Amino acid sequence: MTTTTVPGVRLTVLVGEDDMWHHKPLFAEIVHRAHRAGLSGASVFRGVEGFGATSLIHTSRLLSLSEELPVAVLVIDTEQRVRAFLPQLDELVGEGLVTIDHCEIVCPGGHDDKESS
DSSP states (O other), X not given: OOEEEEEEEEEEEEEETTOEETTEEHHXXXXXXXXXXXXXXXXXXXXXXXXXXXXXXXXXXXXXXOSSOEEEEEEEEOHHHHHHHHHHHHHHOSSSEEEEEEEEEEEETTOOGGGGO
């Protein structure tokens, strides 16, 4: 088996699980827009504890504090595709945090869909 790697970036969007966009969870709107934009994929991860700009700790361990848990939306694709998607995040994300990290995309079997795009 041949494994190849290609350069990419990881886009991480951190928001609260209760953040909404037009009566829809914000994280879901981000995923649907990433899909429409033709990005390779997006995943949502729910945090069990965290704090943000307000410095209030939100945790799933205490029932009274289990509101507004952190949610991370991760997208990994080429830098060009991710950067083209950023204007949509400007519209959506107010108090969240958006980061971009360089990474390597591993293509098991030597298969690289990005070269054909």
